[in-house]
Amino acid sequence: MKLARRTFLAAASAAALLAQPLVADAQSLPRNMRMVIGSTSTGGDTYQNSAIVADALSEKLGINIKVDAVGATEAFKALARDRRGTTIMVFHDQSYLANLYGVTGYGDPFEEFVVGPTLAINPGNAYLVPADSPYHSMEDILAAAEAGTRVRVAIQPGGVSEIGFSALKNAARLRAPGSEENIVPVNTGSQSDKNQAMWDDLADVINGSIQANEQFTQLPADDAKAMRFVWITARPETLEQAPEAGMGGTSRDDMLKYASPKTSVTLDGETDFTFDKEFFLLFNKDMDPEAMAAIDTALSEIYADGTVETRQKEAFFIPDYLPAEKARAHLREKRDTYEKVISEISGKS
Template identity: 65%
Template structure:
């Protein structure tokens, strides 16, 4: 293709995009600007960062103001409970249903009480780490230690994303070595800093962390009290494979792949490995009209079809993962049903 034809094609694509955006804006079934409440109070965390990327793209696509409010899960659910006009919507992740499965206060079944909207991204960084001085080199070493009667203390924040990997690991030990799962003990705590401190102080043998928050500690020399080592990433192999080759920090994509299934194997049911991708998706008022649900599906579908948002997401170590509402609902409900079996098996 010569330069003139290439330029003409680019112009046609751009013109089509402008026309599509104008048509969306003209047919908008919502009145005015949009407020996206998120299930986190942090403006420095992954929920805010991911939602801001999507909000910016929506604002440009629809030519409106889109504001992200970090109000926390309880306030966010209350906000969409009150309003069904489509101007106040929510973005959160798997905590939406995990909080319900773990019986946390303020959480209900999102598939019964809300309308689950499209998925937009995965944070592939959910991780488990040991001190670099630990005798346990792999997640299999942890499993075998429990099988041998050793008590393994795991620092987690109970009731959601932080706990599901712990539950899966306990379930795997129960399947492989019945009765030995009691040797895997939760040390319930709060923030990532709190979990890290327990590891630094020798009060935990294994912690839940993330590639983003903990990778810096894996670069420290082994004699440093704060030095850590990854032993397990819960993400699917195909999820990590979509990350940029440079990975995160000084840990490449190839390095990260060493810690996912099948290289790091935690069985789910004796035949397949457990995996968990932390996925971000929209939630709406249960009574929001199907027309508005379809409108957001269309707008986001076009944004992802254009391809620019994926580049921005990957730069921030998010994996693009758009699924329209109906597909997302079936997919996420299946995830919830699988994790329910795991959680109930160790109660």
Template identity: 55%
Template structure:
């Protein structure tokens, strides 16, 4: 009897000593490996980087194998639609609803087609770049050139954060040079690697990019084919101010602030306001995924952020931690969608 009691005590102590991740594994309603598909095909862009950071932190928290696949929005939506168990999750950003607002093929209304899950990061480094040897050194020169009859080719991915910035550029030309806005021409490409290649090949005068994906190219000498410079970051200056002071690579936050709307750059939206856009990342779930799984992931991600480590990882890569629960994120992004719907309609008038 004494040995039985001792064994029972040892087992109970071992159970109490379970690591938090092991305890989560016991309660995890998602059985097996988890695949996170993302709305980008590039493994060098900000979507993949942000997704990898949060996926690794979540995997450690719940003691699960999580793999991030850069498959692009169309394949990601198909994969997500096939699996309601939580074994396939999706990560995307504002393009999910912007693509729908722009009427792009394949972009259904995400608030009807999917369940919006937690947000986790903001990229204050979404922006636009030119070749380092470009005749245009800043946004004023680009907009004035278009206004004076020069064709300016802008590489974007249709229906997303790159297009809404491009739309804002066209509107700025229209305000200053009515009738000349069509001198800004969209060069429709795919993910970040495609936009970069368009610049390398001399097909684009301006490309959409990000601090995370493109800062490395701004360090190259001007005679390098891949060398480029930032000319505009779309985020609000107050958003960029929250980022890591060290910036990214060899470029500090203060150096990047010169490209912020309202500071070094002015992209008029109307007579009184400049255009700004904060790019945010969040999860999307299969509409049939159970409330139990949603609640489990909400709790796990909340604890990931409560631990405090993932925030530091995000900041090192120039992201701003930005956690909201599923319910909070749904409310926030619906309001943001409605706000930019009005802006898009106004910019297209």
């Protein structure tokens, strides 16, 4: 009995020692933190994912974290002002894509802030056509451009919505130089604006998402609002982690038909262009490094536990934790790839 008690106490002491670094690091964090996000919507994917992560971090660290949907410009300003570390930010690839596209109010996040760990992927970035469109595939669209037909693509310029459009123009250029001039943008605003452009016959193709547009792909073909997917930009490895049932009436296997390699939009003539919309943390450059490390350590333990991953998958996110250092290298590499695509077709759109 005494031996068993000693073994139990030794195990408990070891567990306490393992827990000490996180507890100690967490002391450098403020008791109340503000998590600003690059969106003004409390119903969109940025808010949904941020709320899941904020809840998990609050519980793990024993602090209060409030998600504040202030939009990209205000979020960057708030983060830049707060050197104390009471403000952190969650955003996605828009943060560096908008900078590459030269959108006002977007600096280089890798220079102006500390890019932290990645959190999740929204695998839903997609392109769609009307149900009665003559285009049944991306091959049809590229062939039409090569034959001299103007293909109008509705996008929200300057970021996630535009990067697939840039990739499409680049693929047209590689296929038949000059044909990229026939891939033309219809610059709109929100997803509802892009949808309306299609319904008003102002666009032949629209940027959309699985989450926002899948419902329209289930309508009868003769419905004026019916759509069809032609391209999902996520990597197949990402989509394969989605629930088998997929979303609505579109299964995971259905989604994979619209993604690389079954649907090919070339990047360089040899490999396919892919794009995962990834969410990640950003910190003020003057924030206490120990506080940043405490958040990163907490996230590593949260994702190892698996609970947050279950919640993310239920909301059709793909869990995507990378510790800060690996995340920065990964996102920089991703940024550099897309910078090449944008530079190839710059001035031609």
